[in-house]
Amino acid sequence: MAIRSRKTGKPAPRQMAPQGTLARAPKKAAERGIAAAQKSRTNGRPEPWVGRRYLRKEDPRLIQGISHYADDLRLPGMLHCVFVRSPHAYARIAGIHTGAARSSPGVVAVYTASDTKALGVVPCAGALPDLKIPRHPVLAEGHVRHVGEPVAAVIAEDLYQARDAAEKVQVEYDPLPAVVDPEKALAGTNFVHASVKSNQAFTHQLKNGDVDAAFSRADRVVKARFVNQRLAPVSMETRGVVAQYLPGEKTLTVWSSTQIPHLLKTQVALILGVPETHVRVVTPEVGGGFGSKLNVYREEAVVPFAAMQLGRPVKWSESRRENIAATIHGRDQINYVELALKKNGTILGMRARVISDLGAYHQLLTPIIPTLTALLISGCYKIGALQCDVVGVFTNKMATDAYRGAGRPEATYIIERMVDLAARELNLDPAEIRRRNFPKPREYPFATITGITYDSGNYENAMKKALELAGYSRLRARQKDAWKRGKYYGVGLSTYVEICAMGPSTAMPAGGWESGTVRVEPTGKITVLTGASPHGQGQETTFAQIVADIFGLTPDDVNIVHGDTAAVPYGIGTFGSRATAVGGTAMYIAAQKVKAKMAAIAAHLLGEKAAAMNFSAGRVGTKKKSLGFGEVVGAAYVARNLPPGVEPGLEATHFFEPSNFTFPFGTHVVSCEVDAETGHIRIDKYVAVDDCGNVINPLLVEGQIHGGIVQGVSQALFEEVIYNEDGQLVTGTLMDYSMPKAAQVPEFILERTCTPSPVNPMGVKGVGEAGTIASTPAVVNAVCDALRPLGITHIDMPLKPEKVWRAIQQARAAAAS
Amino acid sequence: MIPANFDYQAPSSVEQAIALLESSHEAKLLAGGHSLLPAMKLRLAEPALLIDLGRIPGLSYVREAGAQVALGAMTTHAAIAESPLLASRSPLLSRAARQIGDVQVRNRGTIGGSIAHADPAADYPAALLALDAEIVARGRKGERTIPAREFFSGLFSTTLLSGELITEIRVPATTGAGTSYAKFHHPASGFAVVGVAAVVKMASGKIQSAAIGITGVADHAYRAGAAERALVNQPASAIAGACSRAAEGVDALGDHFASAEYRKHLAAVYCRRAVQEAMAAKA
Incomplete structure (x- = not known):
């Protein structure tokens, strides 16, 4: 049986080991079958698992629907929680009448702020000097400040009873005029929080170089205003919380669909005043998060509170409408930007004002997100001087926070749109102006004007490859031809760099390290405990590939355990494309420690030097003398013949602190056709060349790129959370909020370049957000490029047909007059 | 997403269904349920009685x-x-x-x-x-x-x-006529922002008759009479002009995705496309 070459590009089946061998001699499979299969292809050297298109270990249980999400949990005596939420954007609560609800069938309790006011508040990790952090109670106190804010929690024997009783909670509201427009809010005197006496939550300035001088030296200055619209993350699985309190043991267990089980454990303990030693957080299967579950929510405090009060388990599952109204939103910035340029395209300086609509309350990272926009605003270019002013604004909306890319898509959109506008102003090709401002490969590590250091890169190489793949000159010829025929065909580029592997602790609000524990069990199987918290990324597979290579085993011999604070040492979680580069590295180093110990034991038993021990195909030793992997493990646990000074057992933990972020990059090229009659946009071709350093599993990298591109294209064309002038949420269901569908996106042509990161031993960078970051400006650039003959320079996202049609109508009217 | 309480009946004949329908002022018929059930789950509809027509034989053919x-x-x-x-x-x-x-x-x-x-x-x-x-x-x-x-x-x-x-x-039967349905899909709901159905009969290179139904534009679907009349006895070159009257006199609806003005514009564009497609379609 031959293993298919990864060069064929075909996914190899997960069961790569010969079936017959496995069936006949399961115990020896790892030692014999794999080796035999691999030797035939690699001249005796086993092919590493890392780098293979290995199918996900998670998928069989997920696809069959036999695994467990929060909503699948059924505990004896479990009660159900339904929240009563504000229908108003802003109102004073004149009274809450819960009597009818309390006497409704099956109702056990109804909680309001009068029950929860002694609890702690929803945490915010922001630490900016002038940051205003208004009280963020777990249930609304005195006022409601956005549609969907929880006012009361109804607990009943079953979900139907809870839902019916929730209708009977009568809340008297005195509606107040809503604060909706962030620019007006800054100047206005109607405050979201009377206690703050301003809608300005914070300011933040990033300034470097002589900006005024750069602008006075400039041959041209290009200016623009961009709206980066508000988006809803809409993960496939909504949020969900189940809590159980055992009064005798005094232990509180919280199952939550979260990306940060350990941080949640700490915060639940603080909010509820329970010793952290007695709190356990478990993440069941988590069906996606995109950053929306990188948070601590009111419901994650109220549900455990109810479970403690009642001494019975309580479950809450978020509906899709709640998910759109009361789970964090992303983006929502207004940007005023100026570029100072020389005639040859050199970017001398940049000024930017970022107005960030924060919503009504800070969630965990709300004020931090727009500061990341400032950090990345120079993109992949050498810029002489920069001033970026960020202002955060309170409005009567749900909080914005981390959503796939979190501040970096906004930055990339700003700089990539600006560079395109500059190219147009200077009559340069958009690819050429980019090339002229890239740092050269020898300039890495490259210190940016924003004060960070790009670890490694070769931007020109990725761009060149993408332009070749796209057939750039042919696309331009096609465009000329289309224009001649009165059709509108455009080509858009986005050359991006982004910030991954978040990231050194000095740059993070609550630690940027990660933990990893590797334990070889007495049977020779390996348990890995990781502080990362995969929720769709597939790290049960990729981490197993990494560890399998280290020990000369197969991924099926390695089980990745995550998301249970009782089992896993403290960790930070999964977000900011950090799990592999930081969490994977922690595990990698822990595995090396265990391997070194096993080598010492094997060498002792074989009478060889530890340095000569080779781990391959289920054996440990040299070519001439070796032991089965299980024999060495047995020796470590039986512990009768260990080398002097070596402890029994095979387990190591490593807490990895990265020295820097990593900076993946690439180029996306989009061509599209605009139907001038209707404003409808059809994407014709999509080419992406991404560089995320070394790759553990190309299949999963492609999956991340695919999903990322779709989400980014969707921002460009479809998605928009709309609050009307009264602060009412207009796009409250998926009938109005446009999620992308397979038929609405093109086929993707993907390639990679590989520039390993020097920041971690595996040379990996991260890829979770790259597609989202790169794709949005590429699409908008393509559309604006298509409409060039009409003199249209910019249309704000989403590029809805009517908006595009109106821009065309206006341009034609202007040309005619 | 939990509906309010309701009673459920599954009659086995049309007569039984009619009797049930008359028994309650707040009865709704369940005939697929892909609009009704979501509305009930959102509590936008709260029928007291749901009459399931799915068990009545002989209604699907x-x-x-x-x-x-x-x-x-x-x-x-x-x-x-x-x-x-x-x-x-x-x-x-x-x-x-x-x-x-x-x-x-x-x-x-x-x-x-x-x-x-x-x-x-x-x-x-x-x-x-x-x-x-x-x-x-x-x-x-x-x-x-x-x-x-x-x-x-x-x-x-x-x-x-x-x-x-x-x-x-x-x-x-539309033997002898060309037909077409041209639709501009709402990207979220999949419903018609504008949908134009056309039945066109040709005679010696000219339009003999055109029947045009338009959905999505007004509060209910309508026949585009002005456009139909303008198409009669016209050659292909006159289609665009005639179809520009597709929403003439129509009180159009608007929302955050498509304004009334835009819908009326789309009605004209999709009317032309539907008529052209119908003419090209094999009868």
């Missing part, structure tokens, strides 16, 4: 009926989309059915349920109007046939009387 094709009210969109009889005799309805929702909706949703619901952006009404279809309704007093033009009366409202339910829809 597509069969020849003289010069017409008759469809049982409980025939699913999928069955209509795939019907060989419709494909050969009256393909317009299949074209519209193919563009409804997604596979799940088409497998569960029924034509009777859809037209009784009368969503202003539903696809069938445009086609039924253009075809001059007939809707057969039955009540306690017996059966009556309602021309499609007299059936759709407003936003989510029809001329069905209380106590009546739809049993059959009849569409004429």
Whole structure:
């Protein structure tokens, strides 16, 4: 049986080991079958698992629907929680009448702020000097400040009873005029929080170089205003919380669909005043998060509170409408930007004002997100001087926070749109102006004007490859031809760099390290405990590939355990494309420690030097003398013949602190056709060349790129959370909020370049957000490029047909007059 | 997403269903449920009694009926989309059915349920109007046939009387005419922002007659009379001008996705496209 070459590009089946061998001699499979299969292809050297298109270990249980999400949990005596939420954007609560609800069938309790006011508040990790952090109670106190804010929690024997009783909670509201427009809010005197006496939550300035001088030296200055619209993350699985309190043991267990089980454990303990030693957080299967579950929510405090009060388990599952109204939103910035340029395209300086609509309350990272926009605003270019002013604004909306890319898509959109506008102003090709401002490969590590250091890169190489793949000159010829025929065909580029592997602790609000524990069990199987918290990324597979290579085993011999604070040492979680580069590295180093110990034991038993021990195909030793992997493990646990000074057992933990972020990059090229009659946009071709350093599993990298591109294209064309002038949420269901569908996106042509990161031993960078970051400006650039003959320079996202049609109508009217 | 309390009955005959319908002022018929059940889950609809028509035999069929094709009210969109009889005799309805929702909706949703619901952006009404279809309704007093033009009366409202339910829809064979359904999909809901159904007969290079049904623009689907009249006896070169009258005199709806003005513009564009496509389509 031959293993298919990864060069064929075909996914190899997960069961790569010969079936017959496995069936006949399961115990020896790892030692014999794999080796035999691999030797035939690699001249005796086993092919590493890392780098293979290995199918996900998670998928069989997920696809069959036999695994467990929060909503699948059924505990004896479990009660159900339904929240009563504000229908108003802003109102004073004149009274809450819960009597009818309390006497409704099956109702056990109804909680309001009068029950929860002694609890702690929803945490915010922001630490900016002038940051205003208004009280963020777990249930609304005195006022409601956005549609969907929880006012009361109804607990009943079953979900139907809870839902019916929730209708009977009568809340008297005195509606107040809503604060909706962030620019007006800054100047206005109607405050979201009377206690703050301003809608300005914070300011933040990033300034470097002589900006005024750069602008006075400039041959041209290009200016623009961009709206980066508000988006809803809409993960496939909504949020969900189940809590159980055992009064005798005094232990509180919280199952939550979260990306940060350990941080949640700490915060639940603080909010509820329970010793952290007695709190356990478990993440069941988590069906996606995109950053929306990188948070601590009111419901994650109220549900455990109810479970403690009642001494019975309580479950809450978020509906899709709640998910759109009361789970964090992303983006929502207004940007005023100026570029100072020389005639040859050199970017001398940049000024930017970022107005960030924060919503009504800070969630965990709300004020931090727009500061990341400032950090990345120079993109992949050498810029002489920069001033970026960020202002955060309170409005009567749900909080914005981390959503796939979190501040970096906004930055990339700003700089990539600006560079395109500059190219147009200077009559340069958009690819050429980019090339002229890239740092050269020898300039890495490259210190940016924003004060960070790009670890490694070769931007020109990725761009060149993408332009070749796209057939750039042919696309331009096609465009000329289309224009001649009165059709509108455009080509858009986005050359991006982004910030991954978040990231050194000095740059993070609550630690940027990660933990990893590797334990070889007495049977020779390996348990890995990781502080990362995969929720769709597939790290049960990729981490197993990494560890399998280290020990000369197969991924099926390695089980990745995550998301249970009782089992896993403290960790930070999964977000900011950090799990592999930081969490994977922690595990990698822990595995090396265990391997070194096993080598010492094997060498002792074989009478060889530890340095000569080779781990391959289920054996440990040299070519001439070796032991089965299980024999060495047995020796470590039986512990009768260990080398002097070596402890029994095979387990190591490593807490990895990265020295820097990593900076993946690439180029996306989009061509599209605009139907001038209707404003409808059809994407014709999509080419992406991404560089995320070394790759553990190309299949999963492609999956991340695919999903990322779709989400980014969707921002460009479809998605928009709309609050009307009264602060009412207009796009409250998926009938109005446009999620992308397979038929609405093109086929993707993907390639990679590989520039390993020097920041971690595996040379990996991260890829979770790259597609989202790169794709949005590429699409908008393509559309604006298509409409060039009409003199249209910019249309704000989403590029809805009517908006595009109106821009065309206006341009034609202007040309005619 | 929990509906309010309701009673549920699954009658085994149309007569039983009618009796149940008359027994409660707050009864709703369940005929696929792809609009009703979501509305109930959002508590936008709270019927006291749900009468499930799914257990009544003999309401799902597509069969020849003289010069017409008759469809049982409980025939699913999928069955209509795939019907060989419709494909050969009256393909317009299949074209519209193919563009409804997604596979799940088409497998569960029924034509009777859809037209009784009368969503202003539903696809069938445009086609039924253009075809001059007939809707057969039955009540306690017996059966009556309602021309499609007299059936759709407003936003989510029809001329069905209380106590009546739809049993059959009849569409004429369109042999000798070209038909088309041109639709601008709402990206989120999949409903028609504008949908134009056209039945066009040609004679010696000119349009002999055109029947045009338009959905999505107004509070209910309508026949584009002004455009139809302007098309008669005209050559292909006059189509665009005639179709610019597709929403003439129509009180258009607008929302955050498409304003009234834009919908009227789209009606003209999609009218032209539908007529051109119908002319090109094999009769």
